[in-house]
Amino acid sequence: MRKNSRLPNFHNLGIHLRILLIVNLLAMMAAILLSKQIGEFFPLLAQLSALVQPILLMSMLGLYSLYPLLKKLNYWQSTVAIILLEIGFTFLVFSFINYYFVSDSNTDIVRACLLTAIVTAIVLYYFYLQERAYSPAIAEARLQALQARIRPHFLFNSINAVLSLIRKQPKRAEKALEDMADLFRVLMSENRDLVPLAQEIGLCHQYLDLEKLRLEDRLKITWQIDDMPSEAMIPPLILQPLLENAVYHGIEPMPEGGEIIVKIYTKLKELHISINNPYAPQNDHHSGNKMALKNIKERLKLHFDLEANIKTEAKQNRYEVRIRLPTGAY
Amino acid sequence: MLNILIADDEAPARNRMRDLLSEIENVAVVAEAKNGKEALNLALQTKPNLMLLDIRMPVMDGIEAAQHAQKLEPKPHIIFTTAFDAYAIKAFDLNAIDYLLKPIRLERLQTAINKAHALQPNQIAALKPLQKMRSHLSIHERGRVLLVPIETIIYLRAELKYVTVRTAEREYLIEESLTNLETEFGERFIRLHRNSLVAPQFIAGYEKRLNQDNEQQWFALLKEIPETVAISRRQQHLIRET
Numbered sequence: 029m030r031k032n033s034r035l036p037n038f039h040n041l042g043i044h045l046r047i048l049l050i051v052n053l054l055a056m057m058a059a060i061l062l063s064k065q066i067g068e069f070f071p072l073l074a075q076l077s078a079l080v081q082p083i084l085l086m087s088m089l090g091l092y093s094l095y096p097l098l099k100k101l102n103y104w105q106s107t108v109a110i111i112l113l114e115i116g117f118t119f120l121v122f123s124f125i126n127y128y129f130v131s132d133s134n135t136d137i138v139r140a141c142l143l144t145a146i147v148t149a150i151v152l153y154y155f156y157l158q159e160r161a162y163s164p165a166i167a168e169a170r171l172q173a174l175q176a177r178i179r180p181h182f183l184f185n186s187i188n189a190v191l192s193l194i195r196k197q198p199k200r201a202e203k204a205l206e207d208m209a210d211l212f213r214v215l216m217s218e219n220r221d222l223v224p225l226a227q228e229i230g231l232c233h234q235y236l237d238l239e240k241l242r243l244e245d246r247l248k249i250t251w252q253i254d255d256m257p258s259e260a261m262i263p264p265l266i267l268q269p270l271l272e273n274a275v276y277h278g279i280e281p282m283p284e285g286g287e288i289i290v291k292i293y294t295k296l297k298e299l300h301i302s303i304n305n306p307y308a309p310q311n312d313h314h315s316g317n318k319m320a321l322k323n324i325k326e327r328l329k330l331h332f333d334l335e336a337n338i339k340t341e342a343k344q345n346r347y348e349v350r351i352r353l354p355t356g357a358y
Numbered sequence: 359m360l361n362i363l364i365a366d367d368e369a370p371a372r373n374r375m376r377d378l379l380s381e382i383e384n385v386a387v388v389a390e391a392k393n394g395k396e397a398l399n400l401a402l403q404t405k406p407n408l409m410l411l412d413i414r415m416p417v418m419d420g421i422e423a424a425q426h427a428q429k430l431e432p433k434p435h436i437i438f439t440t441a442f443d444a445y446a447i448k449a450f451d452l453n454a455i456d457y458l459l460k461p462i463r464l465e466r467l468q469t470a471i472n473k474a475h476a477l478q479p480n481q482i483a484a485l486k487p488l489q490k491m492r493s494h495l496s497i498h499e500r501g502r503v504l505l506v507p508i509e510t511i512i513y514l515r516a517e518l519k520y521v522t523v524r525t526a527e528r529e530y531l532i533e534e535s536l537t538n539l540e541t542e543f544g545e546r547f548i549r550l551h552r553n554s555l556v557a558p559q560f561i562a563g564y565e566k567r568l569n570q571d572n573e574q575q576w577f578a579l580l581k582e583i584p585e586t587v588a589i590s591r592r593q594q595h596l597i598r599e600t
Contacts, residue, residue, distance in 0.1 A: 179442070180441070180442040181414075181441050181442045181443075183441075183442075184441035184442050184459070184460055184461065185368065185371070185441040185460065187460075187461050188368075188370065188371055188374055188441060188460040188461040188462075189368065189370035189371065189374075191374055191461050192370035192371065192373040192374035192377065193370065195377065241370060242368045242370055242371070243368065244369055280367070280414070280416065281416050282416055283367075283392065283393055283416040283417050
């Protein structure tokens with residue numbers, strides 16, 4: 029956890045995107061207020077933009093590079109520092125413009141600095157509220173509520189399968205119970221911290237071994253993970269619930285079963301995971317179970333904000349879930 | 359001796375059931391099926407007194423199999439088995455339908471077998487809402503029960519007392535109302551005429567010609583069969599839409 033955790037993470041692109049959006053919206057509002065007719069709006073906006081964009085650009089670069097220093101201050105100190113920094117940038121930009129371009133009515137620098145201070149305060153307050161909504165305590169509570177829950181369907185069917193083995197294949201029954209214990213230990217623990225990808229894959233193997241017990245040859249799985257960065261850190265139980273979905277909706281409704289294809293690779297410093305399974309909508313009487321997906325989406329957001337996403341696609345009797353998340357995240 | 363049929367898509371679950379039944383006296387497992395359709399076909403040959411049907415199975419689930427099983431002679435007793443299915447269990451409890459929760463205990467199985475009974479009409483009605491759409495139509499014909507997959511049906515046409523079910527191979531007659539069939543299978547068929555529902559993917563084209571009353575009328579040409587289906591004036595807009 030970062031020390032000054034209420035300070036927005038200026039190394040996160042999503043934060044900068046939000047700053048750009050808010051400041052430009054405010055500029056637009058100002059242009060609307062200043063224009064007497066709609067015709068004046070665009071020239072005014074262009075004029076304002078010419079002032080606002082350089083300040084924004086400078087502050088983006090400034091905040092990005094000063095972030096490690098800002099982190100060392102406490103929240104109030106860093107807030108004051110940021111507001112002063114922004115006023116400084118405004119002062120620079122306006123002095124530059126006054127010096128080189130406008131000679132007659134010098135744009136009032138004090139007025140501009142005051143405006144910048146207010147806009148900066150508004151943006152910081154927005155992040156403060158957002159941070160509070162996602163504050164560690166609340167985020168933790170939500171993470172716990174979001175703990176991936178295993179389907180009771182799977183639990184009871186697996187126990188039933190193990191019971192069928194006890195008399196004739198006690199060795200296999202033993203291994204199955206051990207796998208089940210490992211799986212449930214992870215499911216029941218507090219899964220707040222990121223885990224190495226290899227650990228999650230191991231858990232998936234144990235889970236799939238249990239499913240194979242019930243589904244036998246109907247369950248075929250192909251791992252395309254040779255280029256996978258085993259040490260990459262991911263939130264726990266991202267992959268397993270998706271495999272559970274793939275088995276429940278893609279394999280169980282098919283009399284002959286089918287193949288699940290898991291692909292994991294890195295591209296441009298991002299980790300890509302895709303899970304592809306057969307799908308026949310008419311066979312799926314229990315559709316509408318989007319719980320696992322929604323859950324993973326929430327957890328990715330809590331961990332990575334806008335830097336991770338999850339997409340699904342159904343085409344030609346196949347269904348695919350794709351996840352993208354940053355590697356080497358904080 | 360009580361003849362029992364087991365239907366479950368998971369082999370270990372069937373094995374477990376067989377193990378349990380081997381410890382109960384006066385019962386014999388006469389068939390094991392991997393899904394509802396197989397269970398019905400095996401039931402026709404082996405005439406079980408009791409069917410143990412898993413709810414969630416591919417091809418045809420246990421709930422639908424139980425409904426089709428009503429056409430079997432003699433009518434088998436039905437006990438559902440499930441690991442977990444909140445909706446179904448609620449409906450079973452409300453309507454006193456026999457069911458067992460997996461993993462199943464020997465004593466529970468014993469009790470269930472002793473009190474098992476054939477489904478009553480009100481219980482059949484209670485099962486209906488548990489499934490969206492039947493995957494097959496069952497047709498009672500000369501002491502046999504034929505299962506026709508819905509996706510092979512080209513059209514359904516209401517006759518005087520029956521509905522004709524047409525597939526590429528042949529025609530069948532069923533005693534159901536076209537209106538009810540339309541409600542249940544509305545996603546799969548379109549109504550081209552007061553008396554007919556047609557599966558759109560079997561429509562090859564349309565032609566206009568004279569009908570029996572010497573009037574010009576549109577007809578739908580169908581794939582795989584030479585027959586055509588008349589289109590009523592009110593439904594002609596469908597031609598333009600396709």
